[in-house]
Amino acid sequence: xxxxxxxxxxxxxxxxxxxxxxxxxxxxxxxxxxxxxxxxxxxxxxxxxxxxxxxxxxxxxxxxxxxxxxxxxxxxxxxxxxxxxxxxxxxxxxxxxxxxxxxxxxxxxxxxxxxxxxxxxxxxxxxxxxxxxxxxxxxxxxxxxxxxxxxxxxxxxxxxxxxxxxxxxxxxxxxxxxxxxxxxxxxxxxxxxxxxxxxxxxxxxxxxxxxxxxxxxxxxxxxxxxxxxxxxxxxxxxxxxxxxxxxxxxxxxxxxxxxxxxxxxxxxxxxxxxxxxxxxxxxxxxxxxxxxxxxxxxxxxxxxxxxxxxxxxxxxxxxxxxxxxxxxxxxxxxxxxxxxxxxxxxxxxxxxxxxxxxxxxxxxxxxxxxxxxxxxxxxxxxxxxxxxxxxxxxxxxxxxxxxxxxxxxxxxxxxxxxxxxxxxxxxxxxxxxxxxxxxxxxxxxxxxxxxxxxxxxxxxxxxxxxxxxxxxxxxxxxxxxxxxxxxxxxxxx
Numbered sequence: 001x002x003x004x005x006x007x008x009x010x011x012x013x014x015x016x017x018x019x020x021x022x023x024x025x026x027x028x029x030x031x032x033x034x035x036x037x038x039x040x041x042x043x044x045x046x047x048x049x050x051x052x053x054x055x056x057x058x059x060x061x062x063x064x065x066x067x068x069x070x071x072x073x074x075x076x077x078x079x080x081x082x083x084x085x086x087x088x089x090x091x092x093x094x095x096x097x098x099x100x101x102x103x104x105x106x107x108x109x110x111x112x113x114x115x116x117x118x119x120x121x122x123x124x125x126x127x128x129x130x131x132x133x134x135x136x137x138x139x140x141x142x143x144x145x146x147x148x149x150x151x152x153x154x155x156x157x158x159x160x161x162x163x164x165x166x167x168x169x170x171x172x173x174x175x176x177x178x179x180x181x182x183x184x185x186x187x188x189x190x191x192x193x194x195x196x197x198x199x200x201x202x203x204x205x206x207x208x209x210x211x212x213x214x215x216x217x218x219x220x221x222x223x224x225x226x227x228x229x230x231x232x233x234x235x236x237x238x239x240x241x242x243x244x245x246x247x248x249x250x251x252x253x254x255x256x257x258x259x260x261x262x263x264x265x266x267x268x269x270x271x272x273x274x275x276x277x278x279x280x281x282x283x284x285x286x287x288x289x290x291x292x293x294x295x296x297x298x299x300x301x302x303x304x305x306x307x308x309x310x311x312x313x314x315x316x317x318x319x320x321x322x323x324x325x326x327x328x329x330x331x332x333x334x335x336x337x338x339x340x341x342x343x344x345x346x347x348x349x350x351x352x353x354x355x356x357x358x359x360x361x362x363x364x365x366x367x368x369x370x371x372x373x374x375x376x377x378x379x380x381x382x383x384x385x386x387x388x389x390x391x392x393x394x395x396x397x398x399x400x401x402x403x404x405x406x407x408x409x410x411x412x413x414x415x416x417x418x419x420x421x422x423x424x425x426x427x428x429x430x431x432x433x434x435x436x437x438x439x440x441x442x443x444x445x446x447x448x449x450x451x452x453x454x455x456x457x458x459x460x461x462x463x464x465x466x467x468x469x470x471x472x473x474x475x476x477x478x479x480x481x482x483x484x485x486x487x488x489x490x491x492x493x
Contacts, residue, residue, distance in 0.1 A: 005035030015352070015466035018043060018379055029386065031368045040374040042359070045382040047389065047412035049365050053376060054420035056363065060376060062422055064358025066108065083107045119426035128176050129329060129429055133436045135172035140440055142488055150483060158450045161305075161482040162298060162475070166194055169294035169437065178229065186225045192218045197291040201469045292472035297434050299346040299473075300339075301441070302482050303397060305449050306461055310399055311442075313338045318439040329432050332439055339435060341403040347416035348390075349397060351380040352470025355418050380415050381466070381474075389413040416473075443489070450485040459483065 009017040021032045021043055029046035044053055053060055070080060084106045105113065118124050138144070148163035171190050174182055182189045199215035304311040317339060321332035333340075355378040363370045370376065385394045389411060402408050417424035424430075441447065449459055462476035476482075 005037065007036050010034065010036050010469065013467045014354075014469040015381060018382055022382065027387075029388075031366060031370075033374075040371075042368075042370050042374060042376045043382075044365070044376055044378050045386065046366065047383070047386070050378055050383060050415065050419070051412045052365050053357065053378060057421055059359065059361040059363040059372075060357040060370075061360050062357055064360065064375075068358075070108075116425045119429055121428050125429050129432050129436075131179075132172045132176040132433050133327060133329060133440075135175040136168060136437055136440055139168050139171055140444060145486075156485055156487045159484050159486050161301060161484050163481075164484075165294040165297045165301070165437075169297060169433070170194055170197075170291075172433070173293075181229055181232070182225055185228050186221070189222075189225060192221045192225075196222060200291075201471055204469075204471060293430055293434055293437075295350065295473040295475040296343070296346055297437050298475065298482075299350050300342055300434065300438060301447075301484075302462060302476075303342055303346065303399065304438075305447065305482060305484060307399070310338070310342065311447075314342070314438070315442045318435075318442055321439055322443055327436060327439055327443075329436050332435050333432055336435065337403060338399070339438065341401065342399050343431070343434065344402040344409055344416075345397060345399060347473070348384045348401075348414060349395075350464060350473050351384055351416045352466065352474035353380045353416070353418065353472045354378065354469065355380070355415070355422065378415070378419075381470075383413045383415055386413050445486045446489055447484050447486050450483040 006017060017034065021034060022029065022045065025032055029049075031042055031044055031046075031049060033040050033042050035041070044050055067080070067084075070083060086106050118128065145157060145159060145164070147167045148160045149157050150160055151158040167190060170193050174189060174193070186192070196215055196218035199213065199218075202213045202215050304314055314336070317336045318332060320335065321328045357376045359370045359372050359374050359376060361372050384390070387394050390413075408414060417427040451457075459482060460480070462480035462482060464474055465477045466474060
């Protein structure tokens with residue numbers, strides 16, 4: 001369409017548009033382009049082209065895309081310039097011999113580094129995971145399930161699986177990063193985050209303000225909560241993630257015993273950039289990842305509930321992780337081959353992330369010259385449903401697909417966590433958190449598909465909501481929830 005290009009089709013059903021593009025090229029998976037508002041997007045879906053794009057960090061660059069995201073999230077003018085500014089010796093914002101940022105990284109680079117250090121396997125990630133699991137253990141108590149209970153009949157409850165996954169996982173993520181502080185500031189913080197997650201794609205894909213963005217109100221509320229949190233006077237805190245520690249030293253230039261987040265605080269103070277923006281970037285990135293976790297938890301549990309054999313297999317192998325009386329997450333993730341295969345297959349079928357890069361210079365991939373000023377998009381769903389890679393049953397859920405052929409998890413056409421410089425640093429943590437959630441549910445409760453309202457009609461498996469652009473794991477159509485019946489497991493002996 002003139003002016004609009006493919007914009008209306010993209011925002012109304014992006015997946016259908018990308019599939020039409022594949023059909024237009026005879027499903028050869030050659031590169032094609034669409035136009036969304038004023039920008040051209042090159043769509044890359046062939047495994048070898050995807051691998052080439054991820055290897056190219058020079059002419060295909062994430063910084064340009066990140067800069068656009070910062071603008072969409074409210075950065076502009078001098079603040080935007082300072083976010084990328086690298087301090088030089090002699091300037092007031094230069095911190096010589098600094099332990100946090102010895103290379104004098106820009107605020108954006110420092111924020112990325114702090115976030116990466118927190119999420120990569122190691123002591124910091126383990127602490128964060130432990131707080132997350134403890135929060136799950138607290139929320140998943142029988143008498144605390146009102147937020148998802150549809151019907152309570154004696155020792156049984158009918159529960160919304162969607163509400164169970166969404167609320168529990170976001171609540172645990174909030175507590176793993178901020179302890180109970182955000183809940184104290186705003187008791188409805190989980191609801192605001194869920195509302196934001198629902199529509200955050202509009203911000204990332206520059207959905208026009210004049211069309212109305214439901215993400216604006218919850219984003220503003222979350223920002224105000226973070227500003228309040230940042231301005232709380234210094235006090236000892238018990239917080240899982242060191243990325244948000246705020247035990248500030250008295251002097252911003254005192255580099256002894258400073259946390260990584262103190263480095264961000266000092267640098268933002270010296271640059272004159274509002275500190276909450278750094279917190280906002282870290283926090284919203286994490287919550288965006290957490291929406292992936294509650295969606296993948298929903299799909300994994302749905303497949304278990306709709307197939308009794310799978311449910312019992314996974315229950316048996318996850319129960320072994322409770323041998324000491326408490327959940328051993330490391331053992332769980334290393335010794336749950338059936339859950340792992342189901343997890344990978346659920347990621348394949350429901351992953352809807354679109355990796356983006358800005359084209360900085362003419363770039364040739366498979367004989368096509370990509371022009372600077374435009375962007376590339378690598379849509380994971382079109383990678384994960386490539387018939388040449390996955391076979392004729394590409395659209396079917398095969399619980400043992402990845403168990404039968406372990407090399408599939410390393411295939412270039414399997415990208416649930418992105419790739420290249422933006423390969424998700426939290427992928428190990430996400431797996432531990434999802435596996436922990438499933439293990440606690442199966443250990444604590446007997447679960448099965450309910451008969452809502454007492455009707456005899458069986459529930460149908462929920463359909464993927466592919467109508468809007470996705471930033472990660474896509475959830476179900478809102479009208480297709482799964483209702484489960486839960487009862488407390490009887491102790492042995």
